[in-house]
Amino acid sequence: MANQRYEIEIPEEAVNDLDLTDGAKLGLVVNDASLTLTPVLTENNKQELSIRRFLVPSFLATIAFAFWILWQKNPLIPLTGDSSLATAVIFFGEITGMGSFIRLHLKNIRQEKDLIKKKTDTRLAPTLFFSIALIQAFAMIAFFWAIGYLFQAAIFDRLTATILFFVFVSIVNYLMVYTVTLISTPFMMVLLIITIVCGVLVAMVTNSRLLWWQHNFSFLGTAKAHFSWTFNATLIIAGILWGTLIDYLFVPIQKRYKQHHRLTILRVFLTFDALCLLAIGALPNNPGLLHIAHDTAANLLIVGTGGPMLLIYWLLPNANREFKLFSLGTALSMVVTAFLFYGIRYLSLTAFEIIILGLGISWLLLLMQNIHMLYETKSQSYQVTLKSIE
Template sequence: MTGVRQRSTERVAARAAALDLEGAAIVVGAAALVVGAIVSLPFFWGRSLPIAGPGSLSQFAALTAGVVGIAAYVVARLWHRDALTPFGGRADRPSEAPAARRSLTGPALFDTVVIALAHGIIAVLGWLVLGAILADGFQDATVYAVSATVLAGVAVGFSAYVIFLSGARMDLMRLSTVLAVFAAFGILAAMLSAPDPHWWEYHLSALGMTKSVSSLTFNLTLIVAGLMMAAIARYATDLTGVDPAVRPARMRVRVCLILIGLLLAGVGLFPLNVSQILHNGSAVGMLVAFSLLVFWVRRALPEAPRSFFLLGYVLFGVIVLAAVFFVTGYYVLTATELIAGVAVFAWLTVFLRVSGAAARG
C-alpha cells in the first residue's frame, strides 16, 4: 500500500511540475510575441513586404526569432536552477539530484551557449525555409504592415515557447534530435540557396567555397555542430558510478567524440579554397575517429543492445563500400561524401539516445 501511495504521489508531483513548466513557457512565449511585434512595427510601418527574400517578412521574423530563441534557451536552463547547465532535472543543487545524474548538474556555460546558439540557428533556418515555401504558394503576394507585425510577433512567440520547453527538458535523448535537425536544416538550406545549382557535380565541400550566404550557412552549420558534439562528449560518456574496468574504454570513446566534433568544426572553419590540407585532413581524421569509435564503443557501453553495435558495423561497412565505389569511378565524390556524412550523423544520433537511455536506467 505504501508503494502504491508513493507512486501516486510521484505522479501528482510530476504532473504539477509539467503544468508549472508549461505555464512558464506560455509566459515566455507571450512576452516574446510582444517583443517581436514591438520591434517589427517600426520596420514594417507604411510598407508592403514580400513574404520571402531580402527585406521580407520571413527574413525579419527569422532573425528576430533566432535572437529571442537563444535568450529563451538560456532562461530555460536557469529555470529552478542555480547555474547554467546543459542537462539535468529540476534539482536546485547538485546534492539534491539523483546520483545517476549528479555529474550533469555542474556549471557548463560553454555547453549552454553552444546548444543555445544551435536552437537559435534552427529557428532562423526554419522560418526562412517556411517563408520560401509560402512565397512559392503565394506568387507575387505582399503583406501589409499590421498583418506583418502580427505574423512576426506570432513567429517569435512560438519559437520562444518551443525553445524554452526544449531547454527546460534538455537531456541526451532530446539533444540527439536537436543535433540531427540542426545539421539537416543547415545543409539543406545551403543546398537550396547555392548560387551554382550544379554544385553537386564537384563535391560537397563546394557549398562552402563561395562568398555567398549559402557558404556561410554551410560552414557555420559544420562549425556549430562540431562544437556541439565536442561540448556534449563528457555527458555522453559520464563516468559517475561506472565500473573501473570500463573507465578506460569510456575515456577512449570520449576522446573520439571530442575529436570528431573538433575535426567537423575544422571542415567548416577551413573551406577547401582556404586550405586544402587542413580541410581534407579534418575530413579524413573525422572518419578515422569514427571508425575507432564504432569498434571501441562495445567495451565502453556494454549494456547497450546488440542491435546498436550491429548498426555501427553496418554503417562502417557502408562507408567503406561507398569509398570503393568512388575509387572505381562508380560514384562521384559528392555521393560518397553524402553517404559518409549521413552514416556518421545517424550513428552519433543513435549513440546519444542509447547513452541517454543507459543513464536513465
C-alpha cells in the same frame, strides 16, 4: 469490506531515488491487471507552459518594434531585406527567445534536488545555451529565406507589419519556452538529426541547377555554390551540437563510473569527431590552403569514426551483440567504399563523400543511443507487500 483499508510498504531505496518525504502524495493508476504509483507534482516543480512566459516578452518586443518602424520614417515595411520584418523578428526573437530559455532553464537547475544532476546541468548550461542560440538563429534565417522566395517583393504598412511581427515573435518565444521542457539526451539527438538533414537538403535543393553532384559533396559549401552558408552553418552547428550532446551524456556517466577508462577513451574519440565535423563546415573546400585543410579535417573524421568502430568490443563490452556486429559491418563498408574510390576509381568523389558521411553519422547516432541505454536508463524493480489494516 467497505471500510477495509490497506497499506503498501515502499522500499527505502525507491524512496531515496524519488526523494520522497513523510506525507508525500502518490498517484495511483489502475490499468487492466497493473497498478502504478507515481509522485504527484507540486506547483513548484510542474513544467507548465504559462501564457505569460512567452506573451510578456512578445509584447515588449512588439513595442520595441513599433518604435523602431516609427524611427525608420518609412510607411512601408518590406518582408525581407536589411531593414525588414524578417530582420526585426530574427533580432528580437533571438533576444527574447533565448532570454526566456535561459531564465527558465536556470530556474529548473535551481529547483533540482539531485546535487549531482544540479552540478552537471550547471556545468553544461553554457554549451547548451550557445548551441540552442545558433540553432534558433539558423532556423529563423532559413525560415524567412524560404518565405522570401514564396512572397517576393512583399511589403506591408506599419500596422500590418506590427501585427505580423507580434505573431511571428510569439511563435518563436513559445517554441523556446516549450523547448526548455524537452531538454534531454534523446531530444538532443533528434535535434541533431533534424539540423543535419534539413540543412543539407536545403543546400542540395538550392544548388540543383548548378549540377553540384558533378563536382563533389563539399561543393555545396564553396564560394561557387548558392547560399553556401546553409551547408557550412549546418556542419558547424552540428559539430557544436554534437559536442554538447557528448557532454550532456558523458559528464553524468563519468561521475557515476569514475574509473571507467574505456568510456574516457570513447569520449575523446567522439569529441575529436565533433571537432572535425565543425572544421569541415568552418573550412570551405575553396582552392588553396582551405582545400587542404578541408580535406584533412574530412579524412581525420573518417579515421576518428573508424577507430571506435573497430574497437567497439573493447570500448563497449556491455553493448548488445547486434550493435557490435553492426559496427564491424559499418567499418567494413567504409573500407570497401574507400577501395571503390581510391583503388579502382569506380565511385565518384560525390558518391564517396555521401556514402562515407552517411555511414559515419548513422553509426555515431546509434552509438550514442546505445550508450544512453546502457548507462543512463535506470529501471528498478521492487517487491512490495499489500497489508490489511484495521
